[in-house]
Amino acid sequence: MxxxxxxxxxxxxxxxxxxxxxxxxxxxxxxxxxxxxxxxxxxxxxxxxxxxxxxxxxxxxxxxxxxxxxxxxxxxxxxxxxKDWLTLSQQGLEPVRAGRFFVHTSYHADAVPAGATPFLIDAGQAFGTGGHDTTAGCLAMLDRLAARGASPRAIADIGTGTGLLAFAALALWPRARAIASDIDPASIEVTRTNAAINGVALGQAAGQLALAVAPGTDHPAIRRRAPYDLVVANILAGPLITLAPDIAAATAPGGRAILAGLIARQMEPVLAAYRARGFRLAARGGSAEWPCLLLVKRRRHGWRRRERALHRASASDATFGSW
CATH class of the missing domain: 3.30.70 (Alpha-Beta Plaits)
Known part of the structure; x- marks a missing residue:
């Protein structure tokens, strides 16, 4: 540049x-x-x-x-x-420690602490290098779930960006069936590249990561694997609210959803959308400005298979960002 x-x-x-x-x-x-x-x-x-x-x-x-x-x-x-602006940009991205995870760029590849679970994610076209509070908050929440004995068997990362959160989930629960989706095809290609770099197996079997280009949950592969014990959506407040019916439909009774990408003043509208769909707030993490929400779906709200999403994004939803 x-x-x-x-x-x-x-x-x-x-x-x-x-x-x-x-x-x-x-x-x-x-x-x-x-x-x-x-x-x-x-x-x-x-x-x-x-x-x-x-x-x-x-x-x-x-x-x-x-x-x-x-x-x-x-x-x-x-x-x-x-100057070599790419190299300088990598130098400027400090490694992130979130729970057991250590996320770093190529420039800091020799700084991995002993005992950490490392991921190499260079800055590129997709969001989610670990440096933003929302991504770090999700990593910490995943680590917190594992420490408390959670063992999801079916996981969906909606709006995956770089693939980092899906990689972290599979590192915690290597026998789970996981799928990562994004509305942006470039993000899925970035995820594919990052999976190869970090030794994450791609595929359809347990312990492998399936990929899908999709707006929200609207993809046959995502519907086919539902219901999910754990759904992660680190996007923005607008899409989170828009997708509340779809994420609720895809989450198993008693299942969990980790939501991030919202700022503090947007938390109540997001929570209201999910409470209306049978979720309760179980924990709040992240930072004061960028909360990370752990929701649990009440068991009285059952799941039923659908052939189409309940909500299709309107043109105005695009202003809220990629999901």
């Missing part, structure tokens, strides 16, 4: 840019867009877009349209020094 475009934005705008952005995805040379909080006290956020060639007026106009709060602000455009 040789050019950096920066614009101020709000937190809500930053969250909206954390998933798929069709306007950018349609570009032949789409920029790499990241958002970050630059002043917590003042609530100031910033959009940074990296491109390989000097940006034209059309791209600058498009980026400004994505952050309406910056209307009238001239984008900052600077040429970056000629």
């Amino acid at each position: 040789s050019w950096l475009i920066s614009l101020p934005c709000t937190r809500d705008e930053a969250e909206a840019l954390s998933g798929e952005v069709p306007a950018l995805d349609a570009l032949a040379d789409a920029p790499v867009v990241v958002t970050r909080e630059i002043d917590e006290a003042a609530g100031r956020w910033q959009l940074d877009a990296y491109v390989e060639t000097r940006p034209g007026a059309d791209l600058l106009t498009l980026l400004q349209a994505l952050v309406p709060s910056a209307k009238g602000v001239k984008p900052s455009v600077e040429q970056l020094p000629d």
